[in-house]
Amino acid sequence: MKDLRIKISGTSGQGIISSGDILSYATARKGYYVTTYRAFPSEIRGDGKCYYTLRISEHKALTATGDTDILICLDEDTIYEGLNRITKNGILIYDKNLIPELKEKRSDINIYDIPLTELAKALNSERSRNMVALGIAVGLLNNLHLEEQINNDIELRYKNKPQEVIDSNKKALKSGLDYVKNNLKRTDDYSKVQMAQTGAKLIMSGNEAIGLAAIVAGCRFFSGYPITPATEIMEWLAKELPKFGGKMVQCEDEIAAVNYAMGASFAGIKSMTATSGPGFSLMQEGIGLASMAELPLVIADVQRCGPSTGVPTKTEQSDLCAAIYGTHGDCPKIVLAPMNVADCFYQTINAFNFAEQYQVPVIILSDASLGPRRECVDLIDFDKLKIVDRQKPVLKEGDIYNRYEDTESGISPISCPGDLYGEHVVTGLEHTVSNAPTPEPAVHRQMTEKRFRKLETAAGQFSKAKTYGSDDAAIGIISWGSTSGPVFEAIDKAAEKGIKVQALYPRTLYPLPTDWIKNFIKNKEVIIVIEANYNAQFKSTIVERCTHINKGTEILEFLKYDGTPFTPEEIFDEINKVARLQQEKLELATNKHTHF
Amino acid sequence: MKQMEAIDYKGKVKPSWCPGCGNHAVIMALRKAMAQLNYQTHETAIVSGIGCSSRFPFFMSTYGFHSIHGRALPVAIGLKQAKPEINVIAVGGDGDGLSIGGNHFIHASRKNPNITYIMMDNEIYALTKGQCSPTSRIGTTTKCNPYAWTADRINPVLMALSFNASYVARGYSGDVKQLEHLILNGLKHKGFSFIHIISPCVQYNKVSSFEKIKELVKYLPEEHDTKDRVDAMRYAFSPDGLYTGIFYDTHRPTYEERYKEVISIAKQKAGDNYTIKEVIKQFQ
Numbered sequence: 116m117k118d119l120r121i122k123i124s125g126t127s128g129q130g131i132i133s134s135g136d137i138l139s140y141a142t143a144r145k146g147y148y149v150t151t152y153r154a155f156p157s158e159i160r161g162d163g164k165c166y167y168t169l170r171i172s173e174h175k176a177l178t179a180t181g182d183t184d185i186l187i188c189l190d191e192d193t194i195y196e197g198l199n200r201i202t203k204n205g206i207l208i209y210d211k212n213l214i215p216e217l218k219e220k221r222s223d224i225n226i227y228d229i230p231l232t233e234l235a236k237a238l239n240s241e242r243s244r245n246m247v248a249l250g251i252a253v254g255l256l257n258n259l260h261l262e263e264q265i266n267n268d269i270e271l272r273y274k275n276k277p278q279e280v281i282d283s284n285k286k287a288l289k290s291g292l293d294y295v296k297n298n299l300k301r302t303d304d305y306s307k308v309q310m311a312q313t314g315a316k317l318i319m320s321g322n323e324a325i326g327l328a329a330i331v332a333g334c335r336f337f338s339g340y341p342i343t344p345a346t347e348i349m350e351w352l353a354k355e356l357p358k359f360g361g362k363m364v365q366c367e368d369e370i371a372a373v374n375y376a377m378g379a380s381f382a383g384i385k386s387m388t389a390t391s392g393p394g395f396s397l398m399q400e401g402i403g404l405a406s407m408a409e410l411p412l413v414i415a416d417v418q419r420c421g422p423s424t425g426v427p428t429k430t431e432q433s434d435l436c437a438a439i440y441g442t443h444g445d446c447p448k449i450v451l452a453p454m455n456v457a458d459c460f461y462q463t464i465n466a467f468n469f470a471e472q473y474q475v476p477v478i479i480l481s482d483a484s485l486g487p488r489r490e491c492v493d494l495i496d497f498d499k500l501k502i503v504d505r506q507k508p509v510l511k512e513g514d515i516y517n518r519y520e521d522t523e524s525g526i527s528p529i530s531c532p533g534d535l536y537g538e539h540v541v542t543g544l545e546h547t548v549s550n551a552p553t554p555e556p557a558v559h560r561q562m563t564e565k566r567f568r569k570l571e572t573a574a575g576q577f578s579k580a581k582t583y584g585s586d587d588a589a590i591g592i593i594s595w596g597s598t599s600g601p602v603f604e605a606i607d608k609a610a611e612k613g614i615k616v617q618a619l620y621p622r623t624l625y626p627l628p629t630d631w632i633k634n635f636i637k638n639k640e641v642i643i644v645i646e647a648n649y650n651a652q653f654k655s656t657i658v659e660r661c662t663h664i665n666k667g668t669e670i671l672e673f674l675k676y677d678g679t680p681f682t683p684e685e686i687f688d689e690i691n692k693v694a695r696l697q698q699e700k701l702e703l704a705t706n707k708h709t710h711f
Numbered sequence: 712m713k714q715m716e717a718i719d720y721k722g723k724v725k726p727s728w729c730p731g732c733g734n735h736a737v738i739m740a741l742r743k744a745m746a747q748l749n750y751q752t753h754e755t756a757i758v759s760g761i762g763c764s765s766r767f768p769f770f771m772s773t774y775g776f777h778s779i780h781g782r783a784l785p786v787a788i789g790l791k792q793a794k795p796e797i798n799v800i801a802v803g804g805d806g807d808g809l810s811i812g813g814n815h816f817i818h819a820s821r822k823n824p825n826i827t828y829i830m831m832d833n834e835i836y837a838l839t840k841g842q843c844s845p846t847s848r849i850g851t852t853t854k855c856n857p858y859a860w861t862a863d864r865i866n867p868v869l870m871a872l873s874f875n876a877s878y879v880a881r882g883y884s885g886d887v888k889q890l891e892h893l894i895l896n897g898l899k900h901k902g903f904s905f906i907h908i909i910s911p912c913v914q915y916n917k918v919s920s921f922e923k924i925k926e927l928v929k930y931l932p933e934e935h936d937t938k939d940r941v942d943a944m945r946y947a948f949s950p951d952g953l954y955t956g957i958f959y960d961t962h963r964p965t966y967e968e969r970y971k972e973v974i975s976i977a978k979q980k981a982g983d984n985y986t987i988k989e990v991i992k993q994f995q
Contacts, residue, residue: 144995315995317991317994317995318994319994323994327990327991327994330987330990331987335793336789336792336793338789354977355990357970357973357974357976357977357978358977358978358980358981358985359985360974360978362792362793362970362973362974364789364792364970366785366818367814367815367817367818368814370782370785371782371785371814371815371818372785374778374779374782374785374786374789375785375786375788375789375792376789377778377786377789378758378776378785378786378787378788378789378790378791378792378793379789379790379792379793379794380793381756381776381786381790382789382790382793382794382797383793383794384793384794386789386793400779401779401782404778404779408776408778492994495991497987531774531794532753532754532755532756532774532790532794532797533753533754533794533796533797534753535753536753537753537774538752538753538772538773538774539774539775540722540768540769540774540775540776540777541775541776541777542768542769542775542776542777543777543778543779544777549723551723551724551769552724552766552769552777
């Protein structure tokens, strides 16, 4: 087996996330590829369910969602939830204390009821049940040789905690390992699982990748307000920015956060803020100001469902319209959508470069399935990254400096407080090239065109849309952001069954990447637009605008809005369905033809 | 360095306020105070939100940021935190700073950034042609409350004191000499200095006219101890007149100084040669 999915599930407070994190770091450090998916409730301790899914593989896997090979359950509910999603010959591990006997059974999997609570109690540490369970899993996968690395990772994770914490975690792990060796009557063949180690790589979360890229891009000011699932960006930068002389300040609300960042950007410092949907709504006027005042600004929106109450810990791609059309008035801005953790890094570098070069707000649309998930990222060649700084004017005594000079590219060189002879007023009020306020119709028209001209200048610089699958496919998928993993896997699966599908992922969602979409649609018979929201925001705002050149192409949608990310299986099923329909249509057309 | 005079701070745009507006006195007083401290135009930024008084930055020759309604303080604090060497002055009105931007006033007071905040209080929304503001008095009727007055007033000085602004003063547009003194001390103060200026509107507020305010104002007694916050609150509360002068003036570390400490702790932990190579280690 070259590829393995492990899911640890239970109730929040049982240490699901800790054990999952330890296992994912250890597998990556051992040299395997790993990608994960974390889901947690909004309660810190209580009835909410926690899930940590890891996919360990020899080659880079694209998503951790989907059916599980090894399911570890620390509570009863998750057993019945997950039982039917275990692959054939897979393993279910659960705490014998929870239920004496399973109500439902499956004869095609290996079921191990382990006295996890007893084992943990014997160590005087009932709380370490999660680590005993981890020990069981590691023991079953004995030919991945993870034991030593996990012990190292326990030490690393708890290095600031008392020695007892480290010891009790290690003991619990060993207790699980010993149980497999000495007590378990194995019926599975997972001891055969072996994988090639594929060398050094990085492991980080989508949120950490955004933070890291910010520092690499030269960002030295971040202002924010805590909000799940974006807080991790703020926390990571709070730790790292000051080490570089930069600052992370926590504000009283998101309105303050976006305006702090704008003040800092005005001061000449690369600045950003990060939030999720509710905070993003509060920032809208600020984003409009950045656009009108032409200040570089980066905003990361790690999307989730609904208002600040909402479904705060679950994922959705439902802020697309807010990102593109959210602000008042005519607002040039750029919207980027990273596809995976590595892309979070590269698109954030782009975001800063675009913001600085074109003096516009740049929005990065991540989401709750991408921000908190850890996965392997190939080593980054930092020397090869292009970092762009804002264009400064040449300032001389006696010269007139026009902050909003109407240039061919639309870009006006920008001075900042401290620059001699560069004094000017930035303003959200319509203004002349020399920043004098005016409501003159001719000026408003001229300056609106100037601001939008920057996007035309920018259009040539955007990362190419990513395509995946064969060029001669009749079925096309257009999607964006975090859906890429399950979509690409579904395309591979379809190819195995002889169905050709090609996907298109534009990384720049605004300005409208019409050419890429038009060219892509041209050669397809049917397009499925896949996205995680109810009202098909990407399809209705972008894709349909690009279809007028090829009206024969049918544009379908496949949507999900239950808070969980797409799985490759459900996308494959949809592809299958569409392929069958296409086939039927074709047959129908042929039959008609012969009839006449 | 150029020796500055008040006239050097005149901006490209002439003040567009109504003749007789209280704000003319405020801008004169600020320019004079800045000249005394020899503020260089390129090292100074005036930040505002929206309202009549928020047009202020256009009338100055310094850097300026005319932002959006209520957000002068967060823009000003972000600017100061990003570049502490710049002199940052936030200006605005009562609606801008106490209503839509009221939350930021609270947090600016507690965070103590080293900026000066000048609030020109005309007790009315004037740019939108006269609606009640958080400081409108009993008896004020406007098109938005044509029949009766419905809410109590905010006392901005008391508010600043209770949220621990480290410098709190009140002046009146009819007394430019005192204004200059209050602003000068506010600019010199290390920390958040709040200067509340009663600046009557000659167009939309007949209740709080120059004449009416003149009757109410009186100087704080000379023996008032500006280190005594409770006493300062007592004067701010006082029903027997509208006290002007410096209510409170103490020193505590500024927001920027405190963050400097954060940086020094972080740098100490990280060591001198902390680079991206070091950052990456946590992901390896």
